[in-house]
Amino acid sequence: MTADLTITAVHLTPILVADPPLLNTQGVHQPYTPRLIIEVETADGITGVGETYGDAKYLEPARPLARALVGRQVSDLNGLFTLADEVAVDDSRISGRVDVGGLRGVQTADKLRLSVVSGFEVACLDALGKALGLPVHALLGGKVRDRVEYSAYLFYKWAAHPEGVPAERDDWGAAVDPAGVVAQARAFTERYGFTSFKLKGGVFPPDEEIAAVRALADAFPGHPLRLDPNGAWSVATSLRVAEELGDVLEYLEDPALGTPAMAEVAAKAGVPLATNMCVTTFGEIPEAFAKGAVQVVLSDHHYWGGLRATQQLAAVCRTFGVGVSMHSNTHLGISLAAMTHVAATVPGLHHACDSHYPWQSEDVLTERIAFEGGRVTVSDAPGLGVELDRDRLAFLHRRWLDDDGALRDRDDAAAMRVAHPDWVTPSVPRW
Template sequence: MKIIRIDVHRVHVPMSTAPVDPTAAVKDGYVPTEDLHKHIIELHTDDGFAGLGETWKGTPDRAVRAAAEFLLGKDPTRMSLQYLELPHDSTAVNARDLGAMVAVRPVDHNPSIHAFEVALADLVGQAHGVPIHQLLGGSVRDRVLVHYWSGRLPPEALAHVAREGQQLGFGGIKIKCILEDPNVERVQAIYEACGPDFRISLDPNQRFRSMEDTLALAEALVDYPIEVFEDPLPKDDLRAYAELRRHLLIPLALHMERPDDVLQAIRLGAADVFNLRGTMSTVHRLGYMAEVADMTIWRGSGLDLGILDASYVHVCAATPSCTLGSDIIGQFMREDDLIVEPLTYESGHVLVPQGPGLGVVLDRDALSRYAVERGDSGMPGTWSVSG
């Protein structure tokens, strides 16, 4: 098997309006950045297979091109997907999106690695006739728990979104927030709309500022069904997290990607659970680290499209410690997922695809509808490398 052509499609799929409408958000509300593009990757081989990948939002064109030119002519069956290395252009990393909100230090890799790892694994799975979760050691579950999601909304609007999620079968919701939001009123509104068994996670993206403020809010919410506080404080001081955890009555979660950061957090006792992000192999390895520490995880996301979401389902299926509600929710949040058959959700779980590779098919009509004509620095929106 040899990669003979790589097609790259730059796309922009807007968010659905209801859950994240900025006109309904609290002033300065945190909503997903809608102008961030993605790339859909197709790796074509000399024996007729095509592997699909999807970049993280906002990945620069030059990072994708560097990786594509490097992989052209390579044999995916003779590469280590566990330790995939791609040419790295340090100027290509969006520090805010890839580092500051996720790990203690920025992640040092080509930001298109997520897409190419998935596409390579899709090829290998197809070649051997097995789903990707088999390449990760086999599945331990046939469905993955998922929770609903909302940006920062006023209490009444947020209660409507939470109720919508509950009616879709979800048993919990993750909400974005800052300290100045009416957080108690928002949680109370969800509680009244959805009842005591509907779980609520709060994610301020490190914007609660101080331990005292965090503890005061936690005390006010102690009688509500709060699942976790995720990243309440800046993550440059994990000892502060360890101290916070000693006093907090609500489980504390850290959103991380680097193995050394996860190891430090475990050693310091800085978290109860982890929200893990990164490549499939990274999340799989970190999930085993958490399991050894008798901790559980969920798989974070960027409210992505169907290709990345399918890859998340595979890694969650193959990771025993992934028992909390993951953020695999893109098809409910975006106008389209760009795959022919959407992932199947039942009773708040997403079913694990069983077809070879990713087990999904690219929707070319949708791809055309959401194609972007031009990319960075005048690059075309759709381009190929071959040889």
């Protein structure tokens, strides 16, 4: 009997999930961060799940897209993108502003649409895989590896959110100096088996972050190391850091802001440069590749437009001899499963992928995805191979409903002002 793949309902559930006080160049993570869980139901009673950013500016276009999908085929993924192009976006809310949640440069209406449609694409692929009895990686052409390697994502971190701020407790402790960063890396290794390390920089003066990377190199000799200041440095500072750390860095991620500055650094640094800020759309590729501004593109399926777009990006990168890996935002298990499925299909994935998942103490799945030896085993179960925990989903949605609006849009600078009232988002370059 042929499966009925007609979409009969789409459910959107915004949630707030606990987030530790992780520092970046713009401020500190709020105690809770918004995510959007998407469920697509078919006429046969199959439900597929997806996940993306949950800020209000993403919810607004997600709602009309959800309504437009009802009655269409869950397999019509190309049509999904056509529908998304027709969804209006309020440009006044985003144009010219920096995307705080992803720290990926200036926002546009098209970028926002892609971030929204990516969650729907994953949900449709999950439902289609379940209907056909195939894992998502099979729908994408088949896996080329059984396990996907991830890197420990290290952050400078406070021991806790400011006193008096409602927040969940964590046992990671503080990391505000080289010793704290090394201790954090050891904890990641003991708990999850990671063998490569990325430090989120742009928080302290460059010499302090150079010392932290040196301490990591001493503690984990021969292990791949990365440093990502999110464009906080000038070209001159970027070149100095590259010279200081060139013998231990796998790559330097977005040291300076924008393709012209990155090209200047790349021409002289002697260290590969990676990005998830100056190349975030296909339209940004020609200039960056022609100028040799980046040697590794860090894809994020949330804002490239989904899993198939990630495969397309990887193919373009192969054509031009540019490496590819994966960037991470503050994601839950649905997104980690999706990342793992598409990463399993990408040939020449020579760099471990990023993941925030170990930092997230809460999830919407019945079973957390496990890291073993720093790797996630690719599921061969139908769809994504994950199951939604409806009680947890309802709990996290209730937290979102109970919020007065202060946490429904991520704002790292606002969170920093709770502890430092005079904090102003630093101008770039910061150093």
